[in-house]
Amino acid sequence: MGDVTGAPPPEQPALAGLEVPAARRRRVAAPPGPAAHLPVARVCIDLAPPHLDRPFEYLVPENLDESARPGVRVKVRFAGQDVDGWLLERVADAEHAGRLLPLRRVVSLEPVVPPQVVRLARAVADRWAGTLADVLRLAVPPRHARVEGEAPAAPAAEPDPGHRPDAAPTSGRAGAPAWEAYRGGPAFLRHVLSGGAPRAVWNALPGTGDQRWAAALAQAVAVCLLGGRGALVVVPDGRDVDRVCAALREIGLDAVADGGTVARLVAEDGPAARYRAFLAVLRGHARVVVGTRASAFAPVADLGLVVCWDDGDQQHAEPRAPYPHVRDVLALRSELEGAAWLVGGHARTVEAQQRVVTGWAHEVTADRAVVRARTARVRALTSVELAREGPAAAARLPAPAWRALRDALAAGPVLVQVPRAGYVPVVACARCRTPARCDACHGPLGLTRGDGPPSCGWCGRLASAWRCGECGAAALRSMRVGSERTAEELGRAFPGVTVRVSGARAAGGVLADVPDRPALVVATPGAEPSAPSGYAAAVLLDAAVASAGERLGAEVDALRRWLAAASLVRAAADGGQVLLVGDGAARPTQALVRWDPAGLAGRELDERAELRLPPAVRVAAITGTRDAVAAVVARVDVPVVEVLGPVPLPPDDRQGGALEPEVRTLLRVPPAGGAALARSVAASVAIRSARREGGTVRVQVDPPDLL
Template sequence: MSSENGTGHGGAAGAPPEQLALIRESVRKAREPRAKPRTWRGAALAEELPVARVLVDKGVLHLDRYFDYAVPAELDADAQPGVRVRVRFGAGRHRVREGRREGGGLIDGYLIERRAESDYSGPLAALAQVVSPEPVLSEELLGLARAVADRYAGSVADILQLAVPPRSARAEQRPSPAPLPPPSAPDAGSWTRYERGPAFLEALAGGGSPRAVWNALPGPEWSEELARAVAAALASGRGALVVVPDGRAAARVDAALTAVLGEGRHALLTAEAGPEKRYRQWLAVRRGSVRAVVGTRAAMFAPVRDLGLVALWDDGDDSHSEQHAPQPHVREVLLLRAAQDKCGFLLGSWGCTVEAAQLVESGWAGPLIAARQQVRRTAPLVRTVSDGDLARDEAARAARLPSLAWQAAREGLRYGPVLVQVPRRGYVPRMACARCREPARCRHCAGPLQAQDAGAPRCGWCGWEEAAWHCPECGAFRLRAQVVGARRTAEELGRAFPAVPVRTSGREHVLDTVPGTPALVVSTPGAEPVAEGGYAAALLLDGWAMLSRPDLRAGEDALRRWIAAAALVRPQEEGGTVVVVAEPTLRPVQALVRWDPVGHAVRELAERAELGFPPVSRMAAVSGQEETVTDFLRTVELPREAEVLGPVPLPVTPPGRPSRPGTPPPGEHWARALIRVPPGSGAALAAALKSAQAARTAKGGRGSRGDGETVRVRIDPPDIG
């Protein structure tokens, strides 16, 4: 070798020791093989950026990171960031070093980025397949998924399962329509009924990002008002996203958007559309062909480009809480999107949740309300009768209706339909002593007794039949239903009003609309159909049943359900009347009479602040076998200010009945611990729980996905009663 290049022996003869060391290091590096990744097949690699960083679809926390794979030359063109891929991952007991061993089955994943080299020094396995060249995961959606996963102590893979719909090849092959130019700014319309309504629309149309909590007036105008807010955001050249609780509400907003914007400017994302149509609509949004979206819960992740507005209707509805891990709530996801995209935010409802009141109280959002005289003009007259009056009223024996409610129904039926809301469905009410109303319990396991049609009462836990029950408190032998279901109520009302048609709306069959002709409409909460021209009257029965639930949100939920039903009734000046059967002195009942859900939420927020309850504090629930929960809590490095409550036993899920998220599988005895931290420590709590769960799954504990897990962690549990 020539001495002139400084690397041969001759050129190094008179060099100082430091230079000799540098020369030796240069020679050693020159003799090393190139750091280009090799595949287990030895196939040719892409010449540029031959390393793909992949997020594998494994919803276990200790694998919540990226893995490097080599890009074969034949996949170079299609293997672009955001596409779906398939890779070989793990084998046997997942003894994987960085996911790069040669064996293992094929699993799905997303290609996150292409790189020139890998941080891993060994051989890389190759991408097995590019499922589709269609990029479905953008940087914005990935960032949102990471933020939601951190917020709820979950994995990004689990969030992406919720955010990206399953692929349909035929939908991908169909081209999306060309985007339409922005529409003109809409007029205020019925937004003039609100003190700051027109100003909110003007700010959106001008490219601003106003944030508001909207207490909507009763009546059907709310869907058109949402559509005008969307039109204002589109007029600024930006996109808009609206999330509603169910398909019926989505259909109303869909019709309103079509009326305000015309055809082709928005997409409807609901499960009712079917997988292929829904994916086709989702792709149109992802490709930028459509700039506005209305949909149900899964639409919270819709990849709308250049968001100008995120809107949510009725955030207190249970449907907004995702049932799959890590169980995010739509409201919290849209709050994250508003912060991430710096866009407008609109939270609307006839009622008002404590979380909505907190947004206004903190100054993050402004109130969007109507003046009191406007509320009085649009709200129905609300009258009360207590459950004690119902028991003493001889007229109530015909159909459980006190005289006041019976008269209101009879008068309302002269002018239109009458809505009857009952808080339970079917013929499976819980039983109580007919004399002292002590709940009837099983002598075998102390579970609640239930009645099925005309048969003997049975235990709701163990199925034991109680043929000779007697009350241990007063010795009586007669039972009564604590709550009578919708079908039985319909039968009783049919006997009380024999010449009037009776319709029911509930889980098995939900009516969307009913004619404006006289009829009795018996409905469970949330299934109330809209009447043409509004209901002439509404009867809200068994109010005590909703108020007596052992849950922190019992009063808030009862008021929200009552107001949702009463909002379908005609205004007081048109004769609309609502009768609620509940104790008149209770706060939710008084809030309904005054039609003041905001005041009720503000008072609830103040009380929860004093007691340290959510949403003022942040809380997490850890559930599982009591010993497992106790061991898990020992391993968690909780924030210093964290307070652990429990663990305490959870009610046993009866055999044959599916368990809800956070509840034990049927027949198993579980316990739950609550962890509470003050404001500002929620992120630290979530990070600590996620780290402990990841360490546990890495050691062989059951993971965070599926029914077989033995420890379940949930941030912000909805029921902490």
Template sequence: MSSENGRSDRPPAQDPPGGEQLALIRETVRRAKPPRARPRTWRGAELAERDPVARVLVDKGLLHLDRLFDYAVPAAMDAEARPGARVRVRFGAGERGGRREGGGLVNGFIVERRADSDFPGVLAPIAQVLSPEPVLGPGLLRLCQAVADRYAGALADVVQLAVPPRMARAEKTPAAGAPAAPPPPPRPPEASSWARYPAGPGYLRALAEGESPRAVWTALPGPHWPDELARALAAALASGRGALAVLPDGRAAARVDAALTALVGGGRHVLLTADAGAEARYRRWLAVNRGLVRCVVGTRAAMFAPVHDLGLVAIWDDGDPSHRDPREPMPHAREVLLLRAARDRCGFLLGAHSGTVEAAQLLETGWARPLAADRDAVRASAPLVRTVGDGDEARDPAARAARLPTLAWSTVREALRRGPVLVQVPRRGYVPRLACDRCREPARCAHCSGPLEATGGDAPPRCGWCGRDTPGWACAECGGTRLRGRVFGARRTAEELGRAFPSVPVRTSGRDHVLDAVPDRPALVVSTPGAEPVAEGPGYAAALLLDGWALLSRPDLRAGEEALRRWLDAAALVRPHTEGGTVVVMAEPTLRPVQALVRWDPAGYARRELAERAELGFPPVSRMAAVTGPPEAVAELLAAAELPPDAEVLGPVPLPVPDAGRPRRPGGPPPGERWDRALVRVPPGSGAALAAALRTARAARLARRGSEPVRVRVDPEDIG
């Protein structure tokens, strides 16, 4: 221990004559000595003459290591080690003799070059520059940091989502059709079908003049929305700025891509979807990053596309679950685009046939303006929606209980004379759930207690968890051996309709095989939600929306909103009622989502849902985070977190314990193990403080080896 004057507190050793004065002189010289000069070499390797220190974001994704690390830049790598470049560095090293040694090679990105470092020892050098291409520019880095802060995640995890994997050949070969220089802005597009919306032409005009309008667009039913979205993108391009549109799937993105190509020609935009392949997609991404292309149409990952000088960000069908990335920290494309619109001060367009409570909140707060048609235009464009009501029960007493009542059969029979008929079934497979025919008890596997399902007409029942066939099944409750279906899937529905209409072709569209389009001729098209193909020509002659109870009975706060979204997306493919288009929905007619479908009023439904959530303090009126993990770990994290003063902790409550034989769900508790979940709620304005507090507490836990992991989710989808 040293005293304040720098001399030792220990008893001094015997000094030679004059030793005390000599020690004082040495101490004075030591303090006056200038700091040690920066070493020019590391183990004989010459360092860069200018800015020899590189700050590197290490691609580890560990929250407690979520910071920048300094490395020396060898002179041989000076030209290639640019900010934004990919590098390989040694990480996990200890300090021996003032040097960082050991550790393995990991990937990283150079964030900046500096003249000096705060690290007191000798810096380890960059091991390799993988590519001099600056893929992590300052703007993209700031966006990734904002997303990480919003979702209490690690910056490295967000960068993994934002920057696609490197393909060396793509960096040397330009994208097919990509220009050598940015093309001149196109002419402003005509309003065309945007004239059906009172504020539509004005919105396009504002974009073309360089303004940044923000709107929530309730699209009319019919085939026009891809062209309308393409015109909004073209208007932003006409102002000399960039544009970005995020679609829920590759089929929707391809429709907008085709419409935009027909409108402005090729070479002005790129399509970023997984269907293009990793190399082609990376090549197109590089064209955007280099500023050669200023418009992007793509799926979820395109939300981070580094478009230069953004003038418009757009998202279609923000309620689709595919817009939320399943990887850490699980950002939602809508929220990322909202961050970009606020940071870049660009236009914003949220469009859908339906409406989410988040969209309703944007309108409620005045952040965005409504972009909708009047009621006369809605009535003229929408099909006739019918339910199984009182009049049908008089003719068919079993109408409410029947899966296909008389109304459905008569509608299909009449519509098949004019064109194809769409049949939406909520479940895929044949009969995904079976029950005992005598006591109605759900049929379970004798090995793992998983649910039994039927895979075909003559095939024995099979377990949905372990996959074992159960030919000799017997009910554990009553001993019965006969099975009946509880839930019917798309394949069983197609089989039944094929027998009822033997002269009509039956086509199916689902997860295993999704159809893009069907011809305009009589056919039955059985589809699961989200996989409905587009009917060529005027659209489907009719649509049946079966088993509405399966969508509405989900134990989820968004069950009604999701059911209405699925129904509207399918009904929007049907011809207008003036051309005979009819939709029959099999659900309780008095329920609010069913009534919203009948009136074609998604915005009104979203407003009422938002008002009810405001009374209860549920998102999006409040900000919420879910903390999940072993009970002791959840309690410790909440106790250690410095939550905002206005934070309210709901719980913890135990989660259902998964059955021992059931596969583990991603991010869920292991089979047979109990986990707790607590919800932390804060009012508007405290969301950033809540995310920062949970992030800091979680990082501190991860820094302690042996601590049980805790999962933190900001804005969880399921709070039921």
């Protein structure tokens, strides 16, 4: 029998002379008519191509009139398939002259992208040459239908500035004692309380109790709530979220789950908890948001204060397109919504310093006498300082540091900061000192434990039969010592003393805090636990490793890591001391000894202005295959643009391990031309998308690492 695929089904023929019955017609319901009021919906479709970065118009059917509100998720027909989208607004007349397709359905009644979030997302997309859909995916957490059904959907209530009982702290501790130590601190809070929008860069000092940085942020949030407005605090990780939430509870601001007004937005809490907190903010049940990077877009009603803590932490930089930074997202939000802007940290970034120098923000700092009274005594144990020790000066833990650890352990816990995690992350040939590489993938070799063979840090293969390709020797020596090996060495040097390890790769993970009992706490940068009364001492090992590197801002980042650890130590009056061990870079070493992060940031900014590096200029990095990059750059039309490159990228820097060689071209303009550069680059990339040009291209405006 032949192939009848696709043929119509066989029919029984009628007998001759019989009447053939009429075919029964199927009754098709007429499509619903358009809504009587504002029948046109403008939708942002959730698709990646840059040439689709514009609202598309659809007809609102009469049966969706009530549910199709601005901000809701919708399904629409596009290019022959159903796609997701966000309904941005409804209008009376369409700009499109042809026939409009109707909305397929409303996915959820929750208006997840209110107007202020749409304005912010559009500004972020324009600032970083991205698309609105890319930014909205960062701003809105994935839908969780079960969580939506836990409470009826309701529009966010309009805040009443004259009604304060729900917003005011209930403990009667709404004062701000932590801010009295800073020049400009009380004035900043008074301005926030009166409904103003001041902008400040704050250098926080060490302290405990009401003087610690988390308590100071809680006091600023309480002042904002007393003024009848909401607040948003963005911190690098979940531990910092816990610290700020705990400080808020101390002044009577509880979580929404406990009947309070504080929402915690952290992705690590899981999809359900995150979406539940997001809905609490969206519906107006939460007036305060504390969270990590994505919470910068949280739809806080009547926003009065935005805070970014430790803006130099890399976790504030979004790794997905269009690669925005929390600090600058909150700056845009401050301008759009008239909110106060506060960037704080123990250190100061070059980007924050530029905002102070240009007058966009003011600094909030303590006088030198207050700095000396609140900080520990800092000593730099360089080779010059240790010259009297003779050959022992080259030890990783020289005698002065060993004696300081021994003496401090009698008074409480001691912190030891190590710049590298693991056991021995980097090894080299013991004879010629050539770094050891894997024979299979040429990745770096290291040791995961003391009694095992070296293994590759990239592919994980064991290198038990390794021999040096330069001299043929088989012996290895350590080039970098990690936190695990350091803890092992300290355990032998101080028998009977408890040794704790804190780090993402440690057996116990990252510790939040440690008791005040004597112990050695070995931690990698960013994983230092806090002690209730502060550490008796801190030793910062391998200063040369921590401050080395050719990347832009390496010295400023080293000082930020050192200050983060030093700020956990008791004041000098209480016996606290900090020892920096090793020949670190001169400028961050001196800045640590003087406790002067603003001075280092200012000198770094002056050098970047002279060399025309960000943030003194605006830069767009176009990376990809050579022909594709050349085509995108050729269409960029900015009057004062300076084209640098293309420069071939090494294989290790290729995106996603691309096999085809890639190049990078930099487009540099003065600060005033940054907006025009972003627009022109975005337009060129959209043309590339519409024409379906070959190759790959990746655009990053103001990339953090240019060197």
